[in-house]
Amino acid sequence: MAEEEITLQGLSKRFDELMVFLVDNVAMKADLRAMEERMEKRFDGKLDLLKNDLMSEIRSVRYEVELLRRDVESLEKRITEDSDVFAADIVELKQRVEWLEKKVKQFSPV
Numbered sequence: 001m002a003e004e005e006i007t008l009q010g011l012s013k014r015f016d017e018l019m020v021f022l023v024d025n026v027a028m029k030a031d032l033r034a035m036e037e038r039m040e041k042r043f044d045g046k047l048d049l050l051k052n053d054l055m056s057e058i059r060s061v062r063y064e065v066e067l068l069r070r071d072v073e074s075l076e077k078r079i080t081e082d083s084d085v086f087a088a089d090i091v092e093l094k095q096r097v098e099w100l101e102k103k104v105k106q107f108s109p110v
Contacts, residue, residue, distance in 0.1 A: 004010075027035075
């Protein structure tokens with residue numbers, strides 16, 4: 001390949017092309033600030049509303065969980081009480097069956 005001769009005019013032309021490219025494709029601080037302002041205007045207050053909605057939903061879920069916890073505790077207490085009653089009934093029935101078996105043995109010939 002033939003080497004290109006570097007001239008001041010060639011360098012100047014390449015520099016101008018580079019500057020045009022940079023101006024067209026690189027964001028400047030002012031561009032970024034303008035974009036930030038547009039985004040702030042676009043979302044102004046919307047994030048706060050979203051946060052408030054989410055917090056409200058979280059409070060609602062926590063309330064429902066608390067109600068469910070209370071229901072579970074109530075059911076556990078009732079199940080324990082019912083189990084105690086059933087256990088007492090079973091013991092009483094067992095005693096009555098034993099008593100009846102003794103009575104039947106007394107009347108039946110061996």
